[in-house]
Amino acid sequence: xxxxxxxxxLFAPKSIAVIGATNRQxxxxxxxxxxxxxxxxxxxxxPVNPRDRSISGVRSYPSIHDLPESVDLAVVVxxxxxxxxxTEDCGKKGVRSLIVISAGFKEVGQDGAALxxxxxxxxxxxxxxxxGPNCLGTINTDPAVRLNASFASRMPLEGSIAFASQSGALGxxxxxxxxxxxxxxxxxxxxxxxxxxxxxxxLEYLQADARTKVILLYIEDIVDGRKFVDTVTRVTEKKPxxxxxxxxxxxxxxxxxxHTGALAGSDEAYNAILKQSGSSGxxxxxxxxxxxxxxxxxxxxxxxx
Amino acid sequence: xxxxxxxxxLFAPKSIAVIGATNRQxxxxxxxxxxxxxxxxxxxxxPVNPRDRSISGVRSYPSIHDLPESVDLAVVVxxxxxxxxxTEDCGKKGVRSLIVISAGFKEVGQDGAALxxxxxxxxxxxxxxxxGPNCLGTINTDPAVRLNASFASRMPLEGSIAFASQSGALGxxxxxxxxxxxxxxxxxxxxxxxxxxxxxxxLEYLQADARTKVILLYIEDIVDGRKFVDTVTRVTEKKPxxxxxxxxxxxxxxxxxxHTGALAGSDEAYNAILKQSGSSGxxxxxxxxxxxxxxxxxxxxxxxx
Numbered sequence: 001x002x003x004x005x006x007x008x009x010l011f012a013p014k015s016i017a018v019i020g021a022t023n024r025q026x027x028x029x030x031x032x033x034x035x036x037x038x039x040x041x042x043x044x045x046x047p048v049n050p051r052d053r054s055i056s057g058v059r060s061y062p063s064i065h066d067l068p069e070s071v072d073l074a075v076v077v078x079x080x081x082x083x084x085x086x087t088e089d090c091g092k093k094g095v096r097s098l099i100v101i102s103a104g105f106k107e108v109g110q111d112g113a114a115l116x117x118x119x120x121x122x123x124x125x126x127x128x129x130x131x132g133p134n135c136l137g138t139i140n141t142d143p144a145v146r147l148n149a150s151f152a153s154r155m156p157l158e159g160s161i162a163f164a165s166q167s168g169a170l171g172x173x174x175x176x177x178x179x180x181x182x183x184x185x186x187x188x189x190x191x192x193x194x195x196x197x198x199x200x201x202x203l204e205y206l207q208a209d210a211r212t213k214v215i216l217l218y219i220e221d222i223v224d225g226r227k228f229v230d231t232v233t234r235v236t237e238k239k240p241x242x243x244x245x246x247x248x249x250x251x252x253x254x255x256x257x258x259h260t261g262a263l264a265g266s267d268e269a270y271n272a273i274l275k276q277s278g279s280s281g282x283x284x285x286x287x288x289x290x291x292x293x294x295x296x297x298x299x300x301x302x303x304x305x
Numbered sequence: 306x307x308x309x310x311x312x313x314x315l316f317a318p319k320s321i322a323v324i325g326a327t328n329r330q331x332x333x334x335x336x337x338x339x340x341x342x343x344x345x346x347x348x349x350x351x352p353v354n355p356r357d358r359s360i361s362g363v364r365s366y367p368s369i370h371d372l373p374e375s376v377d378l379a380v381v382v383x384x385x386x387x388x389x390x391x392t393e394d395c396g397k398k399g400v401r402s403l404i405v406i407s408a409g410f411k412e413v414g415q416d417g418a419a420l421x422x423x424x425x426x427x428x429x430x431x432x433x434x435x436x437g438p439n440c441l442g443t444i445n446t447d448p449a450v451r452l453n454a455s456f457a458s459r460m461p462l463e464g465s466i467a468f469a470s471q472s473g474a475l476g477x478x479x480x481x482x483x484x485x486x487x488x489x490x491x492x493x494x495x496x497x498x499x500x501x502x503x504x505x506x507x508l509e510y511l512q513a514d515a516r517t518k519v520i521l522l523y524i525e526d527i528v529d530g531r532k533f534v535d536t537v538t539r540v541t542e543k544k545p546x547x548x549x550x551x552x553x554x555x556x557x558x559x560x561x562x563x564h565t566g567a568l569a570g571s572d573e574a575y576n577a578i579l580k581q582s583g584s585s586g587x588x589x590x591x592x593x594x595x596x597x598x599x600x601x602x603x604x605x606x607x608x609x610x
Contacts, residue, residue, distance in 0.1 A: 037361070037362050041362040044362065045362045045363070056345065057341060057342050057350045058342075058349070058350070059349045059351065059364075068373075
């Protein structure tokens, strides 16, 4: 496994390929490419499309192999069945990281889960960190980067809150609401199915991110509970984490399962995890959030010095 | 001389290089490049800049020679002194046409006029048609092209009026006003110093342009009066021309001279030319316009059948 520091290729790439960029109005491939282009990204973005000569006025390349250089990040917006081949191509070209936006993986059943496993294995084979699949993408408002590698309709304001969401739709709604209120973000990460990069990787990365003062998590499931406890314990020594856990009610759990293929754990288990790691464990499926300030680290809510 | 049909490379290029594109806020090089990029140009645009790796997120090339292909059009936004060398480079690369936006030519005096002559000769040597120098650029609202190769702050609405203006500022003001009134344009051409492409070339081109129903001219001087008479006579057989002549009063003539280096002719001479060619010849320096419908061709105003 690479070090957490390598997530820089995901969040602050110098160059990007959008594989599946297109001129088709209303398509995700168009939204992602123009979001990178129109939000004044400071690096270089290349559209990859086997048919079109140019995408949004920018010279396009038939495949990742045809690019004049390798890239730090490939954003993948092609049908699920093609993602393994594209991942292999990226690995061979020396691409450093992936955001797989395409859906049709674990969240659609067993065949999708097998495909997802195949993609994750290929990413690992070529030492590429991967966000997704089945995600909205990522955003970095740092003026040195200015990257909206998502199909969110709006670039959030610059701010000091980092927000990792297991729901792309909820993430976008929060960005829209926050923009209206004048609230900004340092980073936004739609984690999707978390086939590789999960909440633990992101927390590690955000702990070291100078532009992030507060971390906001929207969780439907946790990949590795024990590691999560350790990570949160460590991260909250530096900055507060606000965690919102969904899928507590049977209906909520069902919605979460159909959403990203997550199995929502029992409310009690999450409460225990969050308490153990220094966050209070309240977790209704709606919006209750619990904050944990570094100065209160490792004490249960209500406990005094 | 090339045929008028070759102006297609200027108005409907498949590929463009912006030489002098930059990331610098408030610069003309940035405005021109982003105007092409953000108005959904259907071709491919390449930024050329010797320092920056990318311009507005798009891979940049140190010189025109480094482009992966030749281009139909080069838009030149570099200091006047460098324009001859850039023109020669474009010629050698096989570029088909030029828009020279840079100022500092005939309008600044004798040295500028010599430089302009040098640039025009080089363009002719390589059979490149050239708009400018000292111009705002051109616009084509045709959905098959969608090109704003200017530093006008606004892309006009689509419409059937073609507008050729010898004043960039007046052209931009008219576009702004027309947009507010819901009036659209087929083409906009800021002719600048008319070192090569002049009103006669443009009238020939617009006569054959299926998207143009009416031609609007704002003139400060006419390059070749006899040819203008012939051209207007021929063009008005197909579509009406509205001509506005500036620089009639001594003050107006002085303003026109300092503007594009044009020598405004006498009011009487222009009246005679416009009358002879079938337009009525009223030409105050402000806004009086005269229309000429094809059905009234070659008759003086007030004349009956």
